Amino acid sequence: MIEVSRFWRDPALPFVEARRVGDGRQVCYAAHSHESFSLGVITGGRSSYMTGAVSHEVTAGNTVLIKPGVVHSCNPVAGEAWSYLMLFVDMPWLSAQGVQLPEVTLSHSPALYSRVLELFADLFDKATAEREGLLAAFFRDLPGYLQPEAATPSDEHAQLEAGAAFIRSHRQDPLTLAEICAAAGLSRAYLIRAFRQRFGLTPHGYLLDQRVQYARSQLRLGRPIAEVAVDAGFADQAHLQRAFKRHLAATPGHYRNASGAQQHHSAGHE
Incomplete structure (x- = not known):
């Protein structure tokens, strides 16, 4: 039986953490973002990859690169089977290595694809002392695998950015739409419409995504799920359970308990 989903951490x-998904049809996502830099390779089949307002069809051999905070989703095409590997690397470590995040969001480079597969094998199989050096070497070499893309005009909107920053800084609080509008200096109707265009989510959806991100960081520390749910701004554990599974295609328990390189769970047995 193909393992549906496995998280890896050490x-x-x-x-750094990794995820291996053997059947992407059973691991579907709502639009969401990550606080870490994310990089993934499609290892079988094809998928629809949405990053910001741009949609791509990605296939085996493709690499996706996702900056922190970028709203995205990656889901099956017409119910077809597909599989992938994902790597999530925390920004403080990348910054300490002097890594400049790439602007490229999708690569078709066979060389990069092969290098990422080698990196995953090294993370799973090499002695611990070697892994950090191998990871650092990969990020030093990453720019060489990526072709520069044509610059696109900036669509940043200072008031929308202010609204998003307000949500991020108050994600654990019981925010109202009126408070977000006041922080951004925008009307309710305009904020909802323009916010979705800019970030790919409504203000409420963005707030929910931020709360899931916070809950994810706390579950990695091993905190009790019910305690994390309330701390993150959810009404109770059941609300966190629904949002977490919708955003990350895993239950909080599955994610929290994946605390070691040898521990894994099939999504079909949660």
Whole structure:
């Protein structure tokens, strides 16, 4: 039986985690974002990859690159089977290495694809002492695999950015739409419409995504799920359970308990 989903983490490398998905039809996502830099490779089949307002069809051999905070989703095409590997690396570690995040969001480079597969194999199989050096070497070499893309005009809107920053800084609070509008200096109707265009989510959806991100970071520390749910701004554990599974295609328990390189769960047995 193909393992549906497995998280990998190692206490010796607390700044990185990985996920292996063997059947992407059973692991579907709502639009969401990550606080970490995310990089993934499609290992079988094809998928619809939405990043911001741009949609791509990605296939085996493609690599996706996702900056922190970028709203995205990646889901099956017409119910077809597909599989992938994802790597999530914390920004403080990348910054300490002097890594400049790439602007490229999708690569068709066979060389990069092969290098990422090698990196995953090294993370799973090499001695712990070697892994951080191998990871650092990969990010030093990453720009060489990416073709520069034509610059696009900036569509940043200062008031929308202010609204998003307000949500991020108050994600654990019981925010109202009126408070977000006041922080952004925008009307309710305009904020909802323009916010979705800018970030791919409504203000409420963005707030929910931020709360899931916070809950994810706290579950990685091993905190009790019910306690994390309330701290993150959810009404109770059931609300966190629904949002977490919708955004990350895993229950909080599945995610929290994946605390070691050898521990894994099939999504079909949660």
